[in-house]
Amino acid sequence: MTKKLLAIVLGLSAWIGGTVAGTIGNGTAAQATPLFELEKAHADYSPSLDGSTPIFILLMGSDSRPGVTPMDKGRSDSIHILGINPAAHRATIYGIPRDSYVPLSTGGTDKINAAMPIGGPEAEMQTVENVTGIKFDYYVLTGFQQVTQAVNQIGGLEVNVPYSVVGYQQTFPSGLHRMTGQEVLGYSRTRHSLPLGDFDRSLNQGVVLLSALSQFRTEYAKDPTRLYTWLGAGLRTVQTTVPIDELIKLAGLAQSIPATRVTNLVALGTSAMQGSQSIVNLSPENQALWQDMAQDGYILSKDIPKDATPAPLP
C-alpha cells in the first residue's frame, strides 16, 4: 500500500515538476512567433469628398502680364470645366475654346474670354454657367507667371505628351517629359503648330491637368506630406474660392480617381470670322454633353459623338 502511494507521489511530482519546468523559459516556444519573420501592418485614411452630388470647379488661366494687369482683370484665355463625381470616382475636364463667341454675363456678345476683364472671375464664371447650364461650386484662377512658379515649386511636372508639338521656343516630342514651369507654360500655350489650333491647345491644357493628377497621386502615395507641398505651391500662386478644408478632401478624393477615369475633351465647334477677328461657333451638340455632365459630373468617352470633331482653323 505504502509503495503504491509512494509511486503515486513520485508520479505526481514528476508530472508537476516536468510541467512547471516546461513552462519556464521554453514552455511556449511552440506558440512563439517564428524567428526573423518580418510582420508588417499598415493603416491609411484621408478625408475625402463623398456622395453622388457632383462638384464643379471652373479652371481659368488669365493672360495678364505681371506688373501690367492684375490676374483677375486679364482675359481668361484658358477655360476648363472640371466636373467630379465622388461616388463614381470619375471626373471630366471639358475645355472651352477662348474664342467661343457667346453672350457675356456682363452684356453683349463677344469672345467668352472677354467677361473677366469687365467683371472679374465671377463674371467669367457666370458667363460659362449661362452658356453651359452647369452651376459652379468654385473657381480657380491662375496666370502665366503663376503656372511657372507652381510647377517649379513642386519640382517640375511629368507630362505625357501624346504627339510631337512644336512650341514657340522648343519642340516637345511625344512621350513622357519632366518639364520645368517654363516648359509647361510653353507647351500649354502652343497653338499655331497644332492641327486644330485653339481646340488642340485646350485639349493639351487638359493633358497637363491630367499629368498633374497622376503625379500628385504618385507623390502622395510615396510621401503623404507632399500634400502640403502641392497645397502651398498651388495656393501661393492661384486665386480661388475653394476653401482649404475642401481642397484637402479633394486631394483625398484624387487618390481614388486615376487619370484613366477622367475624360478630357474640348467643346465641339467650328472656326469662323467675325469681322476681322477669328471666333469659334460652339456646336449645338455641346448642349447634350453639358446636360449629361451637369447631372452627374462626368461624361464617358463613349458618349462623345465621334463624327463631331472640331473643324480646323481657316
Added chain:
Amino acid sequence: MANEKTPLRDTAPTAPERAQKTADRSTVARRRVVVGIIAALVVIAGLWFLFGRGKDSVLTNPFTSSAPPVPTFHFTNVVPKYEALQAHLEKAKLEKAAKHATPTIAKTTTEFLQAGYVDPGGWGDSGSINGFFTDDAKNQVDANVDTLTLGKSASDQFDTFTPNKKGNTIKVTALIDGNLTVTRAAAEFTFKGKAANSDGTSSKVTVTGTLFFVPDGNGDWKIESFHVNRVEQPHKAPSASASASEATP
C-alpha cells in the same frame, strides 16, 4: 466482592499486542504523511493551474499581478518645417510660427504613441486612442486599430513595450496661412521599441508614419488623416533548440 475495586485500566497488554499497536500507529502516521504530501502537491498543482501559467492563467496572481510601470519616451530629434499658403510672407515670421506649433504637435504625437503602443492597456483598444482623432477620422480607428496600436493580439504575445531611448524622430510641417496662423500640421515620425514577453519572446518594433493634425477649436490638435506603418522583427530565440543551434558552430 464489596471490596472489589473497579480496575483503573485494562489489564496491561501483552508484548505482541503492544508491538501490533505500535505498528498500526506507525502505518497510520505514514499514511497521514503521504496523504499530506499528496494534498500539498494537489494544492500546489491547483495554484499553479490557477495562477502560475503566465498569460494563460485562469486567475490573476494576487501576489505578482501589480503591472510594471509603463515607461515613457520622447522624440530625441524634433525638426520644425513650414509651408506657407500665401506668397511674400516673411521667412522669419513663418519659422517662428512653425517653431511655436511644433512642440504641441510632437507632444500630441508622443501621447498618441504612448497610449496605443507603450501602454499595454491600449493595445488593440480603439477607446484608448479615439480621443486623438477628429470625428470623421474616429470612424476609421476601429478598422485600423491593429496598426494604430500594437494590435488586438499583442497581449497574447507580449507583456511590455519599451521604447528605444534613441532613434525616435519627428518632423513637423506647419501649414501657415496669410495671418501667420498654423492652420494644419503634419507629423512625420519614426518610433522604435521592443515588445517583450516574460518567456523571453521579444520583437523589435518600428512604427513610421505621417499624422495630419487640425486644430479642434479648443486649443487641442486632432488627427484628421493618418498613414502609419509598423514592422515587427522577432530578435531573440525563445527556444532551447534555437539556442543550441546558435551555439553550434
